[in-house]
Amino acid sequence: MQLFWTFLKIGLFSIGGGYAIIPLIQEQVVHQQGWLSEKVFADIITISQMTPGPIAVNTSTFVGMQINGVLGAVVATIGCILGGCVISISLYQFFQQHQESIYVAAALKSLKASSVGLIMSAGFTILLLTFFGTSELSSSLLAHFDWQSALLFGVALVILRKFKPNPIVLMCLAGFIGFLIY
Structure with a gap:
């Protein structure tokens, strides 16, 4: 249940999907829950990028598999996509009713900008993990280059x-x- 709940939260609160979800998954499974090390998480991200399908779903599946086998993979994947499916259907209905609103257009514009920032953060995290073995910025980074x-x-x-x-x-x-x- 904890695995499902964690990935449901990730799916619900990850605006931008794809690479934007990576820092959120990392925060939950590496830092808060302590289920994976940063090295294992970096390996999972690498594998997720090389396999067909959306990176957020692939990452959730591989993390679930690492934590609790096939059942963990299924639970984490369902948790990750369930929230997005419900939100997508709800937003579709909302936007169909308010497609002429200037306020809705402004909100969408701001969401695009925040998604770019999240994607840049994910890219920076991947570079730090690759070049330094950690995603934490510190003064000793160059020692681990x-x-x-x-x-x-x-x-x-x-x-x-x-x-x-x-x-x-x-x-x-x-x-x-x-x-x-x-």
């Missing part, structure tokens, strides 16, 4: 921007190189 990860990231970014290869091929290649390095 993983130059191999930074180099692999930089090379992959340059290759992606300059040569525009198939991203899946690049991810597989980077994964293979990471396997050899680590």
Whole structure:
């Protein structure tokens, strides 16, 4: 029940979905509940990005699987999507009734801006976890800098921007190189 309730709260209060939900899941499962370490959570995020489907659902499923096996995966996934489904249906009905309102348009504009901030926060968290092994900002970050990860990231970014290869091929290649390095 605690797993379901945690992911129901995450699903209900995660505006923006996708990458915007990652800091909220991390806060709940790593910091508040203590179910996973930051390293395991970072690994789950990596796997969630590579598997088909929405990253929020994938992350919830993998976290649930790590905590309580297949039953945990099902419970966490249902908890994560249930709130969003109910809210989406309710909002659809509301917007159909108020589609001409300037106030509703202004509220939607502000939600877009906050979603961008949440996505940027998730990206920053992923970079900190990758390069420093933690998502906490501290003065000792440079002591834990993983130059191999930074180099692999930089090379992959340059290759992606300059040569525009198939991203899946690049991810597989980077994964293979990471396997050899680590």
